[in-house]
Amino acid sequence: MNSTVTRPLAVGIALLAAAVGCGGGEATGLDLSAAPTGVRWQDYQGIALPHADQGPGTVADGAATGFEHSPRGAGLAALTHTIRLSVAPDTQWATVVNQELVPGPARDEWAINRVQLSITGPAAAEYAPKLLGYKITEYGEQQSRVDVYTEYSDNSRAVNHTTVSWYGGDWRLQLPDPRSTERPVDAIDELPTDIVALEAPQ
Numbered sequence: 001m002n003s004t005v006t007r008p009l010a011v012g013i014a015l016l017a018a019a020v021g022c023g024g025g026e027a028t029g030l031d032l033s034a035a036p037t038g039v040r041w042q043d044y045q046g047i048a049l050p051h052a053d054q055g056p057g058t059v060a061d062g063a064a065t066g067f068e069h070s071p072r073g074a075g076l077a078a079l080t081h082t083i084r085l086s087v088a089p090d091t092q093w094a095t096v097v098n099q100e101l102v103p104g105p106a107r108d109e110w111a112i113n114r115v116q117l118s119i120t121g122p123a124a125a126e127y128a129p130k131l132l133g134y135k136i137t138e139y140g141e142q143q144s145r146v147d148v149y150t151e152y153s154d155n156s157r158a159v160n161h162t163t164v165s166w167y168g169g170d171w172r173l174q175l176p177d178p179r180s181t182e183r184p185v186d187a188i189d190e191l192p193t194d195i196v197a198l199e200a201p202q
Helices: 007-017 071-087 093-100 105-115
Strands: 040-044 047-051 058-060 063-065 130-138 143-151 157-167 170-173 185-188
Touching: 040 071, 047 071, 047 130, 063 071, 063 093, 071 093, 071 130, 071 143, 071 157, 071 170, 093 105
Parallel strands: none
Antiparallel strands: 040 047, 058 063, 130 143, 143 157, 157 170, 157 185
């Protein structure tokens, strides 16, 4: 049983967690590049996560909820849910799944796969991803697509293509259809110039 999160494990779970899908209708007149306000950072499982005026409003038993129904809330939810789902320990992952994911076959399949793993400690410093920011590629009041950018200790970078849906009065991560052949994570050499920068502290 693994006592800590290694990079292959974190990336493997992130592959399951990263969501792809169709947007819920383009919203006009909104600034999709507006940065969250009042940003402060809190550690979760060895990874610094942002907390801002737009969310999360509540964190309990590892689950972060209460995101503003806005582009900034959607962006914060996408990166928060992706990381928490990837590294939640054995004692908290079920709560994270129940409160941060949209119910359905994809969530059920993810839970079945997660039962076969064990995470009891924080991510090792050399493997923990560092958040760099996000980019909303499609925004809708009911569903939004968000690219989440991270960096690893070897200076490699990746983008997780995620989808969040407005469900039960909050933004939740929408996992991809298990039959999907789209790539949820891609390695990148350079960051886009138009991301919402949310670089975690050193």
